Amino acid sequence: ESVFWLRVEGAHSQPSIQTIQEQLGSLAGVSDVRGSLQECAVMVTYRPLLVTQQALKEHIRDLGFSSWSLADAALSCWQEVSSDWSAHSVTLCIAGMTCSSCSSSIQERISQMGGVKSIAVSLSDGTATVTFDPRLTEAELLQAAIEEMGFEASVQECANGRLSPNRTRRTTVENGVGPQVTRRPEVRTQRCFIAVTGMTCASCVGNIERKLRSHGGITAVFVSLMAAKAEVTYDPDSIGAAGVARLIEDLGFGATVMDQAAANPGLLELRLSGMTCASCVHKIESKLRSTPGVMAATVSLATNRAQVRYHPEAVGARDLLAIIQDLGFQAELEKTGLKQNLDHSKEILQWRNSFLLSLVFGLPVMGLMVYMMVMDSQMQNHGGAMPEDQNLVPGLSLLNLAFFLLCTPVQIFGGRYFYIQAYRALQHRTANMDVLIVLATSIAYVYSCVVLVVAMAEQAQQSPTTFFDTPPMLFVFIALGRWLEHIAKSKTSEALAKLISLQASDATVVTLGPDGAVLSEEQVELDLVQRGDVIKVLPGGKFPIDGRVTEGSSTADESLITGPGEPMPVSKKVGSLVLAGSINGHGALLVEATHVGGDTTLSQIVRLVEEAQLSKAPIQKLADRLGGLFVPFILVVSLLTLAAWLLVGFSHFHLVEQHFPGYNQSISRAEVVRLTFQAxxxxxxxxCPCSLGLATPTAVMVGTGVGARNGILIKGGEPLEMAHKIQAVMFDKTGTLTNGVPRVTRVLVLWEPARLPLRKILALVGTAEASSEHPLGVAVAAHCRQELGSDLLGCCQDFQAVPGCGISCRVSNVDHLLVQEASRDGSSLVPEQEGPAPGASSVAGPDLQLTPSGESYWVLIGNREWLRRNGHRVEADMDAAMASHEAKGQTAVLVAIDGTLCAMLAVADTVKAESALAVQTLSSMGVQVVMITGDNRRTAKAIAAQVGIGKVFAEVLPSHKVAKVQELQEAGLRVAMVGDGVNDSPALAQADVGIAIGTGTDVAIEAADIVLIRNDLLDVVASIELSRKTVRRIRINFVFALIYNLLGIPVAAGSGAFLPVGLVLQPWMASAAMAASSLSVLLSSLLLKTYRKTPAEFYEARARGHTRSLRSSQISTHLGGVDSVQPCPAL
Known part of the structure; x- marks a missing residue:
């Protein structure tokens, strides 16, 4: 391996360095990447056979940064910096660990934190020793992470790892900028997804989670009842995915390992044929392992399966298939997709058959029951006994014999599934709904058989009353309820199924000749498309991948992905980006694949929605706890009911006789036992614990699906529930309230053109700003390129950007841009040149001395404070000129060249059309709206006045946005932060709900809780509305569940409060009510699917006459970090 040092231009924040580390670390052949924010450099350890230095530089350039190799003189500085990175260690005392699962969970959680090098947890000593990088984390954060898991932690010994007095709730701000982005951990754990069938209630979920967590090799478990899926993190040295599935099957549930390759683009699972012996296995493995880009390959002769881990950037799935086929074997992808797990077809068929079987025997039972009630009424009026009560043999009547013959097949065949599930549950010392059903039917059946045998043995003259009618009726209603329940469950996941259906099944890969002509076409499976392939998309076809158009022009319908509201198809031409799942319009296109498989936008949306539906809302935790205690509680109540009625029946027989009269208004004392068993x-x-367990997850699943359909991606139940509590929304300005595409509106030159040509200023300013990643700098650089008519600018060295202040650098090699100076002066640039400005001589002095041509120039660009800190004086007339632009909402920046103040640039960013309407609507909903920006107070107040925001935080450095969010939280407000940039990500993570614009940076989207696919601020309103409706629906669901149980159980027990009004339930009536409770909860949740996002026209009509721009005096402006912000450093 070799080591390569690179200076990276433009990486001025910790997230930028982290992004470079992660992107370079994902390249084939790169084994380690370390970055230094202080030095703006990275150190790469790589294998020259797999990747070159030039490839590393090009990859950094593709990320939007420029780079060059560090000179030998700089390496010593780098090594000095690196030497400061000596690992620190801390020993933490941990209380609350009870088993190996606890220690494994702590080890898994802490090892995933950024900067953690190793961790050793001792269960016997109750300690954890952590070695970490002090630049990326600290001892207090490690302690806080353990405490968040529910354990108590304290620092026992800390070697060089200082404890910070401040703690951030969800993220750490490093070096005054951006968040600490979790580094890719080098841990041994793996994650798998298991499709689980047979779960009926929250107790089933709890049983599976407890069983899996008790295994020493499993570190984390999340089970979703509605998604019918378990997410398990495990140690592959202790157990595999198949072993996890077997543990679940031991509990009596169906378990199938889902496609792991879908969650990991670098994992390929293949089904092989043609292998005959161990030499075939060795041949395939050795060939694959010798292929560049393949990290590991495992082939099993017994199962004819192969698993390959590889770098998608270096080798593709189609290449690997071709390698195996060239060896003479057949290979195809192993497919266990998600779609088949969403339709619940297997469960629907199972419960339909169970219902029909029970109904075949249950209908005659129902007919006999109706006949008995009719005949009972006649016997009471006319006296006498029913013919069916005549004994065939002493103690056995014709009616009881009929009931026995109809009940026995149902008890054996219809109840088989319940008996198996109940047996396995009891085997593991747990109880669920199946246990209650088996107890009810078994007690009824056994009791009836016993009393019949006793009556026949005693040759009783009258056959006893039995409960043979109870099992068939119970199984009929339970099977019907579960059949309808699974149909409803399939509807709740309909939104996710529709998203998956957008994916194309295959793609047409074309081979191009040197002249760009199509040489051949090939239909390949979607999973075999590789990055860099050229795909042909015909009119009306779906785009199978994310890519860039290389030939042709057309339009694309992206509304299925971005949500409704796209008024027109999006134009696509050469260079345009296309999204997988969108539909091509009228023209054929050639598209180069840039993102394939799990990396496409559609796949990420599907994964995000799937994970959201797997998550649990905080309120669900209460339901899970109740569900875990519910079955034991019901068993106790049933036993108490039995004992109470036995006591009452024999001590106060007149009560039983009064409320449970038999034929001829009489009842014998022997019937007391039957009545107690009936109750x-x-x-x-x-x-029914099912209704409690379904109340929250069904609503969350439908709610997240509805959000995805409307272009709002909600990352789980917690943000969906939290959003309805939001009391304040904080908007970032640039790119959020504004369009984020600023443009230069004026260039004010302070000197005559003869003394300082405008073209020279543009050449120097454009070269300097070309290295900036700030939106204003990008706009200035683009303007300079356009006016100079050249994409190639000069050379920039010693570039430094100070957030919230400005930039400085040394510029050279701009002479080639000045060749046409004379011909271009006085053309398009003249309207922008307004110099000399009044008082210009007093600003810069009478003599302007610039560096001779061919030399380098020292350039400063920034705000007033930046220029003052570097020794420049801004006179009153210049300040007034800047203030006039700032009052219009524009940003004014100053330019100094070689120590002389030379020009002012005004840059404007237009406000989004819907910003004012969104602010007005949020205010009408009772939500406080705040704007935060790093811009100066005048510009901030001007923008705030346009959109109607009354509170503004201005001149806030990126590192202090978190503090402003905390300030509102400390005032007792639930805060939502809306942003789109890297510098917004700490605040997005700190806020109670972080909302990212889908067009923003990956770091912001990763830190947010809610992602708006469309760049529309009214979707912020929609997300809060959807949250409120979902939480309201969850509460209604709990009302349904509690009504059935709180009222039904006392009625079923024969409570004295209900007997006087004649409320006495039969077991079959109770089973019908139980099935109705689950079904009512499901149907209630499905009503969420009727939600439609309120159209903008409605808000506009409601706001008409109420929306008005604020005056400057009505806006409360707070300067960011007045007490804590460090001043811009002087150079």
Whole structure:
């Protein structure tokens, strides 16, 4: 391996350095990347056979940065810096660990934190020793992370790892800029997804989670009832994905390992044929492992399966298939997709069959029951006994024999599934809904058989009353309820299924000749498309990948991905980006694949929605706890009911006789036992933990699906629930309230053209700003390139950018841009040149001395404070000129060249059309709206006045946006932060709900809780509205669940409060009520699908006459970090 040092231009924040580290680290052949924000440099350890230095530089350039190799003289400085990175260690005392699962969970969580090099957890000593990089984390953050897991932690010994007095709730701000982005951990754990069938309630979820967590090799478990899926993190040295599935199957549930390759683009699972012996295995493995870009390859002769880990940038899935086929074997992708797990077709068929079987025997039972009620009424009016009560043999009536023959097949065949599930649950010392059903039907069946045998043995003259009618009726209603329940569940995941259906199944890959002509076409499976492939998309076809158009022109319908509201198809031409799943318009296109497989926008949306539906809302935790205690509670209530009615029946027989009269208004004392069993069985039949367990996840699943359909991606149940509590929304200005595409509106030159040509100023300023990543700098550089008529500018060295202040650098090699100076002066640049300005001589002095041609120039560009800190004086007339632009919402920046103040540039960023309407709508909803920006107070107040925001934080450095969010939180407000840039990500993470614009940076989107696919601020309103409707629906669901249980259980138990009004339930009635409770919750959640995002026209009509721009005096402006912000450093 070799080591390569690179200076990176433009990486002025920790997220920028982190992005470079992660992107370079993902390249084939790169084994380690370390970055220094202080030196703006990275150190790369790589294998020259797999990747070159030039490729590393080009990859950095593709990320938007420029780079060059460090000279030998700089290496010593780098090594000095690197030497400061000596690893620190801390020993933490941890209380609350009870088993190896606890220690494994802590080890898994802490090892994933950025900067953690190693961790050793001792269960016996109750300690954890952590070695970490002090530049990336600190001891207090490690302690806080452990405490967040529910353990108590304290620092026992800290070697060089200082404890910071301040703690950030969800993210750490490093070096005064941006968040600490979690580094890719080098841990041994792996993650798998298991499709689980057979779960019916929250107790099933709890049983699976407890069983898996008790295994020493499993570190984390998340089980979703509605998604019918488990996400498991495990140690591959202790257990595999198949072993996890077997543990779940041991509990009586169906378990299938889902496609791991879909979650990991660098993992390929293949089905092989043609292997005959171990030499075939060795042949395939050795060939694959010798292929550049392949990290590992494992082939199993017994299962004819192969698993390959590879770098997608270096080699593709189609290449690997071709390698195996060239060896003489057949290979195809192993497919276990997500779509088949969403339709619940297997469960629907199973419960339909179970219902029909129970119905075949249940209908005659129902007919006999109706007949008995009719005949009972006649016997009461006319006296006498029913013919069916005549005994065939002493103690056995014709009616009881019929009931026995109809009940037994249902009990054996219809109840088989329930008995298996209940047995496995009890085997693991747990109880669920199946246990209650089995107890109710078994007690009814066994009791009936026993009393019949006793009556026949005693040759009783009258056959006893039995409960043979109870099991068929119970199974009919339970099977019907679960059949309808799974149909409803399939509807709740409909939104995710529709997203998946947008994906094309294959793609037409074309081969191009040297002249760009198509030489051949090939249909390949979508999973085999590789980055860099050229795809042909016909009119009306779906784009299978994200890519860039290389030939042709057309339009694309992207509304299925971005959500409704796109008024027109999006034009696509050479250079345009296309999204997978969007539909091509009228023209054929050739598209170069830039993102394939799991990296496409559509795949990421699907994954995000899927993970959101897998997550649990905070309110669900209460339901899970109740569900875990529910079954034992019901068993206790059933036993107490049995004991109470036995006591009451024999001590106060007149009560039983009064409320449970038999034929001829009489009842014998022997019937007391039957009535007590009836009440006890009815309690078991009516109790339903399923409705409690379904109340939250069904609403969350439908809510996140509806959000995705409307272009709002919500990352789980917690932000979906939290958004309805939002009391304040803080908007970033640039790119959020404004369009984020500023343009230069004026160039004010302070000297005559003969003394300082405008073209020279533009050449120097454009070269300097070309290295800036700030939106204003990008706009200035673009303007200079356009006016100079050249994309190639000069050379920039010693570039430094200070957030919130400005930039400085040394510029050279601009002479080639000045060749046409004479011909271009007086053309398009003249309207922008307004010099000399009044008082210009007093600003810069009478003599202007510039460096001779061919030399380098020292350039400063920034705000007043930046120029003052570097020894420049801004006179009153210049300040007034800047203030006049700032009052219009424009940003004014000053330019100094070689120590002389030379020009002022005014840059304007237009306000989005919907910004004022969104602010007005949020205010009408009772939400406080705040704007935060690093811009000066005048510009900030001007923008705030346009959109109607009354509170502004201006001149806030990126590192202090978090403090402003905390300030509002400390005032007792629930805060949502809306932003789009890297510098917004700490505040997005700190806020109670972070909302990122989908067109923003990856870091911002990663830090946010909600992502708006469309760049529309009214979607902020829609996300809060959707949250409120979802939480309201969850509460309604809990009302339904609690009504059935809180009222049904006392009625079923024969409570004295209900007996006087004649409320006495039979077991079959209770089972019908139990099925209705789950079904009502599901149907209630499905009502969320009727939600439609309120159109902008409605808000406009409601706001008409109320929206008005604010005056400057009405805006409260607070300067960011007055007490804590360090001044811009002088150079």
């Amino acid at each position: 006890s069985i009815t309690v078991l039949s009516i109790a």
